[in-house]
Amino acid sequence: MTDYSDSAQETKRKLDVISPSFCLAKWNMVSLHLTNGKTHSCYHPPTHDIPTEGLADNPGLLHNTPQKIEERAMMRKGERPKGCSYCWRIEDAGHTSDRHYRSSEWWNSPDFEKIAFNTDMDTSITPAYVEVNFNQACNFKCVYCSPHLSTTWQEEAEKYGAYILKDAAHNHLGALTEYGLMPKKMSQKENPYLEAFWKWWPDLYKNLKIFRMTGxxxxxxxxxxxxxxxxxxxxxxxxxxxxxxxxxxxxxxxxxxxxxxxxxxxxxxxxxxxxxxxxxxxxxxxxxxxxxxxxxxxxxxxxxxxxxxxxxxxxxxxxxxxxxxxxxxxxxxxxxxxxxxxxxxxxxxxxxxxxxxxxxxxxxxxxxxxxxxxxxxxxxxxxxxxxxxxxxxxxxxxxxxxxxxxxxxxxxxxxxxxxxxxxxxxxxxxxxxxxxxxxxxxxxxxxxxxxxxxxxxxxxxKAKNELDIDMVRFYQYVDELDRRRGTNFKETFPELINFYERCKCSS
Ligand code: SF4
Structure with missing residues (x-):
């Protein structure tokens, strides 16, 4: 067993004193998506909206959203917030989950007493770990990425539309907008989330242990x-x-x-x-x-x-x-x-x-x-x-x-x-x-x-029915990538030509 596993086990025993679903990451860790006003605690649960009401006066709302406050209350009672299913599945299979690992990390574990025995922290905590996406501007359009995370992808989707594949319209701008994933149409000057971030920053900074900038x-x-x-x-x-x-x-x-x-x-x-x-x-x-x-x-x-x-x-x-x-x-x-x-x-x-x-x-x-x-x-x-x-x-x-x-x-x-x-x-x-x-x-x-x-x-x-569909989609996808981007899959990946041909035959 590694030291990391040992310390996760030790932390599990401490967390269990509060409840079997208690997780310090729900308090002390945040990812912020300032382009579309969304947040999550660690990166496993789906993102949810940051409320704009009250944000200008209380920028800590970027992290302490009503949803997270409710989920913290659930965790104190031993209930399991649905969005944390990534951890519950692992724990139900008898393994150590990120709830234990994340709570045991150097930037988190020293705050155990402060968080565990102080319910004021449930509504108003300044996190030690912050990850922020300031902007979706990107000069790349990676094949597994999406228009809401890259302006170059967005430009391509605006020009050509979604990728039409077997039973799927991939990276469809309308669907991404409907899910609230696309950046809100506003300049950085008008962005209330960005404004709140910089207002919060001097307080946030004093307590920061990890700060990651993504895009x-x-x-x-x-x-x-x-x-x-x-x-x-x-x-x-x-x-x-x-x-x-x-x-x-x-x-x-x-x-x-x-x-x-x-x-x-x-x-x-x-x-x-x-x-x-x-x-x-x-x-x-x-x-x-x-x-x-x-x-x-x-x-x-x-x-x-x-x-x-x-x-x-x-x-x-x-x-x-x-x-x-x-x-x-x-x-x-x-x-x-x-x-x-x-x-x-x-x-x-x-x-x-x-x-x-x-x-x-x-x-x-x-x-x-x-x-x-x-x-x-x-x-x-x-x-x-x-x-x-x-x-x-x-x-x-x-x-x-x-x-x-x-x-x-x-x-x-x-x-x-x-x-x-x-x-x-x-x-x-x-x-x-x-x-x-x-x-x-x-x-x-x-x-x-x-x-x-x-x-x-x-x-x-993969299960046969999934594989059959995905083989067709693979062939359709790389052909369309080549058409839109002027690339040549077969020349670039000679090792995968046999696989490509099998996918083509199955379509
Ligand atoms: S329980 Fe798991 S998914 Fe939920 S915040 Fe903690 S580490 Fe993240």
């Missing part, structure tokens, strides 16, 4: 840089800041601006804080970077031309250049590549893994040795060696016709086996106990386990 492409939005500037001017030693970026912004200046901002945040500086007396200097100054840590999340689901096909708008060479430049020019940072694992990710998985390995060999850790930075009259700042290159490989479930389950029984299973063998040959056994790991240059056992899990899910396949 759209966050580098295309001025609010992203406003946050980075604010963090520089207002140091917060507990704050982990992150951005999820495609790292191919339409203007290279935006990437350069990001690097400049991060380098400033990393500088060790002398700060004044009336709450921090320094016995060495006899005054209230201390030395530290402005924030605890900065992480970049980069979505990339394959390698080279196949990655470009999946994420229309990507220039893989530019991505690789920007990744290396980011790693060279900053040193307290890390990058996590998110490979949203779908049918089109499989053929070049080995090249993707080789790329990760090459980056790990070049930039494995921030420092070769622990770095001690001394400023006269102050305790030394110690920068520990830390892992810089991470990756995750979550499974794509929708659209269903891009699911890896479609590849059960195909030659792609052997491709996955070969990838697993490659990872085992490059296993990093240096020291698996975080944070003492010394190498960071191979693959970790838990990463191999995740790829094995993906292969197992691929092999589990």
């Amino acid at each position: 759209g492409e966050p580098l295309m939005d001025q609010n992203t840089f406003k946050v980075l500037d604010y963090a520089y001017a207002n140091p917060n030693a507990d704050l982990e800041l992150s951005i999820t970026s495609n790292l191919c912004p339409p203007k290279q200046e935006l990437f350069d601006k990001l690097i400049t901002s991060i380098k400033k945040l990393e500088e060790i500086q002398i700060w004044e804080d009336p709450d921090k007396f320094n016995p060495n200097s006899g005054n209230y100054s201390y030395v530290a970077p402005a924030i605890k840590h900065f992480s970049l999340f980069v979505s990339c689901d394959s390698y080279g031309k196949q990655a470009e096909y999946i994420r229309t708008g990507m220039d893989f060479e530019k991505l690789d250049r920007n990744v290396r430049e980011f790693l060279k020019k900053t040193d307290g940072t890390n990058i996590t590549f998110i490979n949203t694992f779908n049918i089109l990710s499989v053929p070049k998985l080995k090249q993707f893994l080789q790329w990760i390995l090459d980056l790990r060999r070049e930039f494995g850790s921030e420092l070769q040795e622990q770095k001690i930075i001394t400023v006269e009259g102050h305790p030394s700042v110690i920068r520990k060696k830390r892992q810089r290159i991470w990756f995750d490989i979550p499974i794509l479930h929708t659209p269903s016709w891009l699911s890896i389950k479609m590849l059960a029984g195909t030659e792609m299973e052997a491709v996955m086996e070969e990838c697993l063998e490659f990872m085992r040959e490059n296993l990093d056994t240096s020291d698996n106990v975080w944070p003492a790991a010394l190498c960071f240059e191979g693959f970790r056992q838990y990463e191999i386990d995740k790829v094995q899990r993906d292969l197992d899910i691929m092999r589990s396949g």
Whole structure:
């Protein structure tokens, strides 16, 4: 059992003292979608509307919505809010759920007493973990994305309409509008949610432990840089800041601006804080970077031309250049590549893994040795060696016709086996106990386990009736993508031609 699992089990016992459905994430964690005025607690429950009434005077309503207040009351009584079914299903199957994991995390667990034994928090809490989508502006239109999350997708849908597939109209603007998912038609100046956010921000910031900016492409939005500037001017030693970026912004200046901002945040500086007396200097100054840590999340689901096909708008060479430049020019940072694992990710998985390995060999850790930075009259700042290159490989479930389950029984299973063998040959056994790991240059056992899990899910396949429909949809979808985007599926994915032909025959 890992430390993470141990601490989730320990947290479960604490949560059970309040009730068997109590979850700190319902209080202390929020995702905000400021383009359409929606929120959820963690990202599993469906989003719901943020009320506009009273928002201007009480911006905390962005998080403390009537729906969440009702759900917190349910959790205190041991009832299960319907939107949290992701966790209930896992728990009913006898496993540890995200309710336990999330509640056990470093930014959440210290607040257990404060939240558990203080019902005032049910109506008015300032969360420690905040994720925000300021803008759907994006220069990419990834094949599994949607017009409500990308302006480029929206433009395509306005020009050509929905993708008409077997028994489905995919990414239909009318339907997305009806579900309340499309951004509301207003400028940022008129956006009451954005206005409330900035009104709330100074209070929110004091308590923040994790702040993530998503999108759209966050580098295309001025609010992203406003946050980075604010963090520089207002140091917060507990704050982990992150951005999820495609790292191919339409203007290279935006990437350069990001690097400049991060380098400033990393500088060790002398700060004044009336709450921090320094016995060495006899005054209230201390030395530290402005924030605890900065992480970049980069979505990339394959390698080279196949990655470009999946994420229309990507220039893989530019991505690789920007990744290396980011790693060279900053040193307290890390990058996590998110490979949203779908049918089109499989053929070049080995090249993707080789790329990760090459980056790990070049930039494995921030420092070769622990770095001690001394400023006269102050305790030394110690920068520990830390892992810089991470990756995750979550499974794509929708659209269903891009699911890896479609590849059960195909030659792609052997491709996955070969990838697993490659990872085992490059296993990093240096020291698996975080944070003492010394190498960071191979693959970790838990990463191999995740790829094995993906292969197992691929092999589990689909029910015949679902598979029959999705095979037709797959063929229709890639043909229409090629027509609209001027791409060529068969040329780009020679490894999947047999599969494509079988789909075509079944239509
Ligand atoms: S119970 Fe699960 S789904 Fe609900 S807020 Fe907690 S972690 Fe999220």
